[in-house]
Amino acid sequence: MDNAQVTDTLEEIALLLELSGENPFKALAYTKAARAIDGYDGDLEALVAEKKLGSEFGLGDALQQKVTELVTTGKLAYLDKLRASVPAGLVAMAEIPALGPKKIRTLHDKLGISSVEELEVACRAGKVRELAGFGAKTEEKILDGIARARTYADQFLYSEALALAEELRDALRNHNEVAQIAIAGGLRRGIELVDVIELVASSRNPKELLDDFVTWTDMKSVTSRDDHFATIILKAGISATLRVVADSEYAFALHEFTGSAEHNAALRELAAAQKKELTGHGLFSIKEGAKKSAARESIPCRTEHEIFAALDLQEIPPELREGRGEIEAAAEHKIPRLIEWTQLRGTFHCHTTASDGRNSLLEMATEARDLGLTYLGIADHSRSSVIANGLSEERLADQVEAIRKLNLDLDEFHVFAGSEVDILKDGSLDFGDDVLRHLDYVVASVHNVMGQDEETMTARLIRAMENEYVTMLGHPSGRRLLQREASRVNFDKIIDCAARTGTWIELNCSASRMDMDWRWWREARDRGVKCVINPDAHRISQFAMLRHGVTAARKGWLRREDVMNTLTLDEIRRALA
């Protein structure tokens, strides 16, 4: 069992303990243990073998024993017992946003509710509002949460789905019967949430290939199967489809199953205007006057590039195939050269153990340098973010000094000292100008009171951006994909303000953020706003998200020159000065 699985198990135990009404300190001990192990990058098995769980994580005897059992046997009798004692419906209720274990217990004890369905019925009957500590507003929030949990249930974050898709594709790519294979669909377009993994392959023996696909080791069940197509559901819960075509049709199928419905419809229309017909099987020229059977002449294309060329179009990168003006641009050869992830030179907005990060300043800097970056911005939380262990003025000053000192030892790599300063409720900042002016840069972000109306929230962000020390606006909508809706923000005004004040807007590429959303970037770019792609990394492994951040930037039509962290170290120094 690996560290992540141990973490998940301990978190599950904590939840089950809370749901069963145990002493809250007991659940807290499991939560704390889960966090400690989550932040540990070493070999857990070795720690167990050396009996060092106590000294490394500060675990008591009972917890040491349970973690040892988990790591050595992969099972835990205690967990099985707990699972049997708590109704599964209560665990499912914990997935509803705005519903904590304490409230779930009350609902169970007072109204006998043991499932999401029963909860929904009780809410609609107005029974929940009568409970002490609930009220009509909570009831409404619960109903809203149930609806959201249902939509979230079939959706997966891009980064998670892509990892599963790449694994599947790589396994199939080595298959003897595969000539070509690629990931298609929303994943290939880089959309932030997907509900299916779509693969397109060419083969002379579809049967054998599909036989192996429907028996893939990480599969839970087969949903459908015919001669050229199969759908399976992976153990992770997401479905995956494989479509197998002849090699001569491969490029057409790949194009067809990549583009959004709008893109495909627009392209078929353009083809028709040129007296051609485009389908998932081929491109055909149509001769007028002749009988239909004799009228179609196939235009062979081996690649998507050839398909676009046959239609007199510049090649359209998959990320742009959304039906948002890309075909018109391609006709005029105005598709820009999009940013590539190898063009990133550094990044800002990363955390360390000084606030809520899991790796030290030195570890973060070393990792960034090993990845080939030449600069890194540290921006730990400010004092108002108490839960995230935000830095006081004194601790921030110490950190700045530590960074200046570290820079003396670093060759051709530079750490910029910044802060992720909280934008307070009224748009003022958590630190005064006297503090901010000593920093290399400032990320300003909202972390609390996120439910303000659009006018108030927009004015709040604008006031922060108008501060001359604010370099960039962090995660502007505050959304957490599949967890929390975006705040109400007027992006039109935010973009205007960024253009007017020269404030950069962050494309925060933390897995569940992807914020500012790609749908706004083309507009922002056209108004002269600069982007900065930040992983908001709280641990070294999260630098990997930069690649996905670049995908989102490409979806937003951004070029190298639109993204500040493609600048070289000298250039970015000048930009920050």
Ligand SMILES: [Zn+2]
């Ligand atoms: Zn933040």
Ligand SMILES: [Zn+2]
């Ligand atoms: Zn952050």
